[in-house]
Amino acid sequence: MSEVDVLFATLRQAADPQTVECIESVVMRGSDRDLNRINALAFADKHHLDQEKTIAALLHAARIGLFEMTWNVLCPGCGGVLDSGTTLKGVDQESYHCALCAAGYEPTLDEMVEVTFTVSPRVRRIAAHEPDLLPPMEYYRQIFFSSGVDLPEDFESRFGSSVLEMIELDPGERAFVSLQLPAQFVIIFDAVTHSAQFIDVTGEPTAERQNLSMVISPGHASNETLTLRPGPLRLTLENHTDRRVVPNVCVAGDELHDILGRRRAFLTAKRLLTNQSFRDIYRTDTLDVDQRLKITSLTFLFTDLRGSTALYERVGDLAAFDLVRAHFRVLHEIVAAEAGAVVKTIGDAVMATFPSPDRAVAAALRMREAMLRLNAERGSEDLLLKIGIHEGPCLAVSLNDRQDYFGQTVNIASRVQGLADPNVILTTEAIVADSHVSAILHDRSINSVSRMEELHGIAREVKIFALS
Incomplete structure (x- = not known):
């Protein structure tokens, strides 16, 4: 082989x-x-x-x-x-x-x-x-x-229709380009160094040749927009980098904007960080200790077992340990199946993340059903799961050699779970307001009852919804 x-x-x-x-x-x-x-x-x-x-x-x-x-x-x-x-x-x-x-x-x-x-x-x-x-x-x-731009199959011809000139310049090379400027907004742009020069071509056309020089360098910053007249231009381009560059002169018109506006879904860092396979494979090599990266919207789900201390007392350490371990295994499977990831376990509690509220709610409903089945199989009420869900902004950080999350959104999700009764899913308004969550609740005939609650460490009262 x-x-x-x-x-x-x-x-x-x-x-x-x-x-x-x-x-x-x-x-x-x-x-x-x-x-x-x-x-x-x-x-x-x-x-x-x-x-x-x-x-x-x-x-x-x-x-x-x-x-x-x-x-x-x-x-x-x-x-x-x-x-x-x-x-x-x-x-x-x-x-x-x-x-x-x-x-x-x-x-x-x-x-x-x-x-x-x-x-x-x-x-x-x-x-x-x-x-x-x-x-x-x-x-x-x-x-x-990027892979999120849905470039058309005929990209070359469509982009080419906006390009007045495109050249290659080797390191240290200089080129002279002669072209006719149309009465439109024109951009000189190099995709290697991201150097740019804007030209507002306006006014009366001229037959007199205009001159412009542009140096392409690694630290090149955008220049102020220049104003030139429609007509002939002699452009001098110099490559002051150690790489080949590929500058183009293009018209920033409808064709270019249409190409740039074509988008498709792509694998975001947020989605990957909430993927269980990624967390299993890259446990300790995601973020530096000092990194603080923002996520504008992430959904957190917390669970905990009510009365787990009494469970150990009632059935014995070995039986209780096996039961709790079985509960963890089921929760991990459900989280992964709903595109989420278990961030950590704390005692008998689980902290998980999901890319969207509907995924978290779907997971919570499956968790509740799974615990009811496990209890029915044992003929007992040993596994009483409390679940809380909240969504909002947070920071991705590195804590205790693992990728974790920090912020008020995490705190609220944890506090909401602490208020939950066994087998009742508590969420915030941010969750039930999601249109996809509303569809799930409607399809499954699940009622939501709201109330205002004070959460420890949170200055304002928070509207809580019980899903039953």
């Missing part, structure tokens, strides 16, 4: 066989584009695979060396990749600036950091492994734009 055969045999033991078979087929017979910066969600949809199984398979594939996983910081405006690294630890700037959009952004893990997978060169070499050798249009397609 070849090394690649051995790697895929290993992957089949760790991940869903159907998904692995599809990944292997693409590795063997897919195009180079298909294997660069794979969008896990788009890949699953294209091949009619389960998204969670696809994410898990790609994570295991990255672990054994079939693929390389990258974390890309994105511009929410144009969808360009502002920075890229092999771990989340590389997202270490307080803000990121996009020269093309002339805007700065504080990074959040919800929509500004994507996770993609590229085939390892030891498995198959593709053109994107040497990005500086890619044709300019392919560089924009495969390297500059």
Whole structure:
């Protein structure tokens, strides 16, 4: 067997066989584009695979060396990749600036950091492994734009219709470009260094040649918008970097905006951090101790067993331990099945995260049903589960050598669980207000009864909903 055969045999033991078979087929017979910066969600949809199984398979594939996983910081405006690294630890700037959009952004893990997978060169070499050798249009397609931009198949011709000029410049090279400026807003932009120059072409047309020079350097910042007249321009471009650059002169019109506006779902850092397979594989290598990364919306679910101390007294340590362990196993399975992840267990309590409120509510309902079944099988009421759910902003942090979360949202979720009666799911208004949650409650004929509660450490009263 070849090394690649051995790697895929290993992957089949760790991940869903159907998904692995599809990944292997693409590795063997897919195009180079298909294997660069794979969008896990788009890949699953294209091949009619389960998204969670696809994410898990790609994570295991990255672990054994079939693929390389990258974390890309994105511009929410144009969808360009502002920075890229092999771990989340590389997202270490307080803000990121996009020269093309002339805007700065504080990074959040919800929509500004994507996770993609590229085939390892030891498995198959593709053109994107040497990005500086890619044709300019392919560089924009495969390297500059994120996997969340749904580029059309005819990207080259559509983007090309907006481009007045595109050239390649080797390190230290200078080029002179002559072109006709239309009476529109024009941008000179290099996708390698993210250098940009805006030109507002307005006024009376001129037959007199205008001159403009632009130096492309690693630290190039956006210049003030220049005003030129429609007519001939002699543009001088100089590459002061140690890499090839690919500047273009384009019209910022409807065609360009349409291309940039085409978006699709992608694997966000938030979703990956709430994935059980990811937490199992990358336990201690996610965040640096000093990192504090914002998540604008994450759903927390807390559970606890009521009367677990009395349970140990009533049935004995060994029987109680086995029962509690069985309860943990069931909860872990349910959390993973609903695209969530167990962050930690504290005594007999569980703290889990989910990418959306509906997933957490679906998990909570399944947990309640599972505990009722376990109790029925034993002919007892030993497993009395208390559940609380809340959603909101938080910080992703590293605590006690594990990836954890911090903030008022976490505190409220924990306090809500503390108020719950056995087999009653308590949520906040943020949860039941979610349209997908409303649909779940309606479909299952579940009633929600609200009340106001004071939570320890929370200044205001909080509206609590009991789902029964």
